[in-house]
Amino acid sequence: MSRFEIYSPEGLRVDGRRWNELRSFNCSINTHPNAADGSSYLEQGNNKIITLVTGPQEPASRSQVNTKQASLSVTINLTKFAKMERSKSSHKNERRTLEWQTSLVRTFEKNLMLHLYPRTSIDVQVHVLQLDGGILGAMLNGITLALIDAGIAMYDFVSGVSVGLYDTTPLLDLNSLEENAMSSVTIGTVGKSEKLSLLLVEDKVPLDRLESVMAIGIAGTHRIRDLMDKELRKHGKTRVENLTN
Amino acid sequence: MSGAISVTKRKEFWSNDLLEGDEYESDLGSDEEHDVEMSGAHDSNSGVDHQDGSIVTPGELITDDPIWMKGHGTYFLENKTYSSVVGTVSRVNRLLSVLPLKSRYIPETGDHIVGRITDVGNRRWKVDIGAKQYAVLMLGSVNLPGGVLRRKSETDELQMRNFLKEGDLLNAEVQSLFQDGSASLHTRSLKYGKLRNGTFVKVPSSLIVRSKNHTHNLPGNITVILGVNGFIWIRKSSKMDLSNSTTATGSGQSDHLPGSKNAMSVSITRLEEESSWEIYSDKNDTVTVSVRQTITRYANVIKALAHCELGITEPRIISAYEASMAYGNVGQLIESETMESLGQDVLNSEKMRGAA
């Protein structure tokens, strides 16, 4: 078997991108107006995810009532058919899924103005229909869009992307082939700032390379933020035009 | 099409136009420069104040002039005011706020709403009004059989379910707001109370514009209550509806349409209603088939307006209703193509009127 060339001497990656190119990025909001308060559909490369946000609403049980702020929950449904090979388990109680859920809750707890919604709950459901590397970053983007669609107040966008390190070259927005071949880092950036709200380093990355990895990652998230912003404005414009005559 | 079902094929997974750019749009530019060029309005030079009505997104600077008071949908950081939602900028006096494009209903004092009872508790009902929290209706805030001046007794507490129970729909006014933003309701007027003789439709609350009057008498002997919270009740007009007819299209401030004799009899029924159990009755009046059909048509017309994300107002409902007459079969109105063409008809007729 011939091995894939992860990064050719000419500077091309397996799918023909250069080191600093994002995969194709498509998103839309308000895709499920009847099923949730806020919703989004997002394609980042071959990742396809649906995000539904319900709330703020009356908590289902008394134990969830927090008199100071809304309680936020994130549920990830990594479908059995999301990967190339169908998986037997539903991934629902896997450690990795639970870890992702926790870190997503932590990230958005800080970025949402939850104190505006005491005694309520906000529930986020992420359905991963297809998985192709860098899923945590894609979920950050999908959740940001769905929360904005729901009209829940937040300080700024959170946008996410993964960056790998191939030898000494950082590669932006890894697909699953690349993700399996190298160490990678997922970052979540707040708006157009350099502030990170999420950093996940799952493998070893040389410390002296981390800076260049983060720099391209931050630039990538800013680009994604702008693409999401564009979609929101486009949607907003038609909405405003229809509402007033 | 005579078929039993209409199946539409979607081109993309979601029928949303893809971003027009090609893949190279995601290129981050030359190797040495990581900064991204973007033509969006957002990263244009700051300091430019956003005009009233312009669209902003979360984290966007609205003004660095500290003179503004910050309202809903904004936050204040180092003398600058930023947006916290997607919406339009609103400046009223010194108050700067952003009205979200879409959110759960946010109650305000004086709003006329429609709600559904979810809980019957200690001297109060909990009411789902589509807001982030249930509203409260105190036993003391409703009219009880026996007249306004009747005192509430302990037996009233024990028989609260005889007045209103889980699932019941009512219209009410937001009397006041609690500190956490949840609403307290009252029904101490004859135009409020349990809803009968009709059907319920729910639309996003952002489509209902607050106005002086939310009860409208429509052609075909129908009355619609457009709750500010997006809950809508369509019913056969009652005598009281007709006597209260002071809608924009109605006869204005002049006497009641049917003549003063009718008005007399109405005021007597009103007295009766006030004191009887009838206001909490679970029985519908007789509603003829043709009125039922008209109600269904109005319900479909309202759903069509909501489908097109058009603001729902009395003139638009009437205009869409008239346009819908082109479709003899009410069942045709549920096809998305038909709904879109109805919405277009409404917009066109508005343009015509504007031009005239």
Next chain:
Amino acid sequence: MGLSITEKSFLFDSLTLDPPLRTDGRGSHQFRPIEVSTDFLPNSNGSSHVILSGGSECIVSVKTKVVDHTVESELLVTDVDIQGHRDDSPLVTSMSSLISKLLKQTIDQKKLMLTKRYSFKLYIDVLVLASKSYPVSMISFAIFSALKNTWLPKLISSDDDLEVEELPTFHDYDMVKLDADAPLLFTFAIVGDSVLVDPSFEESLVSNNGLLITWYKDRATSPIRSVGLNNDNVKGFSQHHLEEAIKLIHKYAPDVERALVSSD
């Protein structure tokens, strides 16, 4: 959330008129409009996405794997996931067992045989994202569309491998359409004397009973069963209701099938 007593009685009175007047004005044989898309999951061999006009929504993926059927006799695996319901809840387990049993009875497993030893094994995964009314009909429509649009790799090695010990090999990119016929399931609400196809959530709440009828290869077939669409006003139904429902199916199911196929 439930309806109020006046809403229920108003609706019941409308539905029991002759002809019935439904909440959205549909005829008793008329379905809610649906939107279908297929082939949107490149990682799956077949996929479909069905949205009902009220917002109920369902996604189906068909994936395949080559197995030795002399060892593994189970060639069809069906899994149903309904959002908001636990995997062990009565709704999910009953739906799951109903559909997997039905597919095993109807799908021609010979079509999955590759060679004398090897077969395709199909994994049919159903994800119900939102559902207001009883979702079985929507699920069957989605499975039908997905299976109509399922492509399998083309076998290029010999189909007789009993003698030679070799694994099947496939063409690099040519695919063969599976073209399996899946059954369609129809639900009916019986309200008074009216028999209504594809009941909405509100109509289900006031119905006296429900019927589930299978349509496969141009005829109504088993399983036919009664389903309780609500817990409050369940009453018995008479034989002519069943006859009426079967009559409606024979008249309109071919339309539905044609519409689903032609939407490709």
